[in-house]
Amino acid sequence: MTSTFRIAPSILSADFARLGEEVENVIAAGADVIHFDVMDNHYVPNLTIGPVVCEAIRPRTKAPIDVHLMVKPVDAIVPMFAKAGADIISFHPEASEHIDRTLSLIRDNGCKAGLVFNPATPLHYLDHVMDKLDLILVMSVNPGFGGQKFIGEALVKIADIRQRIDRHVARGGQPIWLEVDGGVKVDNIRAIAEAGADTFVAGSAIFGARGADGSYRDVVAALRGQLEPLRRAA
Numbered sequence: 547m548t549s550t551f552r553i554a555p556s557i558l559s560a561d562f563a564r565l566g567e568e569v570e571n572v573i574a575a576g577a578d579v580i581h582f583d584v585m586d587n588h589y590v591p592n593l594t595i596g597p598v599v600c601e602a603i604r605p606r607t608k609a610p611i612d613v614h615l616m617v618k619p620v621d622a623i624v625p626m627f628a629k630a631g632a633d634i635i636s637f638h639p640e641a642s643e644h645i646d647r648t649l650s651l652i653r654d655n656g657c658k659a660g661l662v663f664n665p666a667t668p669l670h671y672l673d674h675v676m677d678k679l680d681l682i683l684v685m686s687v688n689p690g691f692g693g694q695k696f697i698g699e700a701l702v703k704i705a706d707i708r709q710r711i712d713r714h715v716a717r718g719g720q721p722i723w724l725e726v727d728g729g730v731k732v733d734n735i736r737a738i739a740e741a742g743a744d745t746f747v748a749g750s751a752i753f754g755a756r757g758a759d760g761s762y763r764d765v766v767a768a769l770r771g772q773l774e775p776l777r778r779a780a
């Protein structure tokens with residue numbers, strides 16, 4: 547069990563007309579990471595935001611910007627996001643012709659590198675690249691939209707990846723974040739953490755729960771509160 551947990555609001559569910567303010571508000575509310583969903587209407591059936599938006603929000607926070615690329619092909623857009631201020635860039639293995647090369651490209655551009663697993667993507671893609679990973683993202687919904695229901699089978703995959711990461715670290719490997727994205731709520735975050743995740747993306751659960759004071763403090767505190775007993779037990 548890890549003692550470090552990170553809350554990563556997905557700005558896909560934020561008010562895009564006030565995006566800079568929304569980024570500042572969730573970080574002020576106690577979140578750790580800004581999760582930035584990039585969809586191309588090709589790899590996934592939706593279209594969202596690109597490097598210019600990343601560049602626009604970069605000055606609004608010192609928190610890491612965690613870019614989740616749901617695009618195909620991947621490589622051409624990596625340097626653009628690095629230049630726009632991304633800290634972490636992750637992509638789907640099915641969307642890259644050369645996974646090892648794309649991971650190197652991300653790190654060579656000064657960012658941390660992540661690989662993303664859809665609900666039906668097999669874990670063998672991890673087999674030869676653990677040394678090149680800083681983050682593994684498990685999708686607990688099919689990618690493309692916020693507000694979907696958590697797919698329970700993801701817990702099995704999280705537990706499997708947790709074992710792989712722990713074995714890797716025990717052999718002297720670098721730390722790797724284990725992030726989960728899709729349908730994460732106050733009522734399931736503890737079970738997700740118990741399965742082995744340490745980083746939790748939440749879109750509708752956070753941006754749909756602005757408190758009476760106009761802030762996101764209560765919902766971020768409620769998510770963290772669910773994790774507190776695990777942190778003490780670690």
Ligand SMILES: O=C(CO)[C@@H](O)[C@H](O)COP(=O)(O)O
Binds near residue numbers: 559614728729
């Ligand atoms: O990448 C995606 C969806 O493709 C996610 O980041 C969603 O934006 C999460 O939204 P919620 O399920 O938390 O509402």
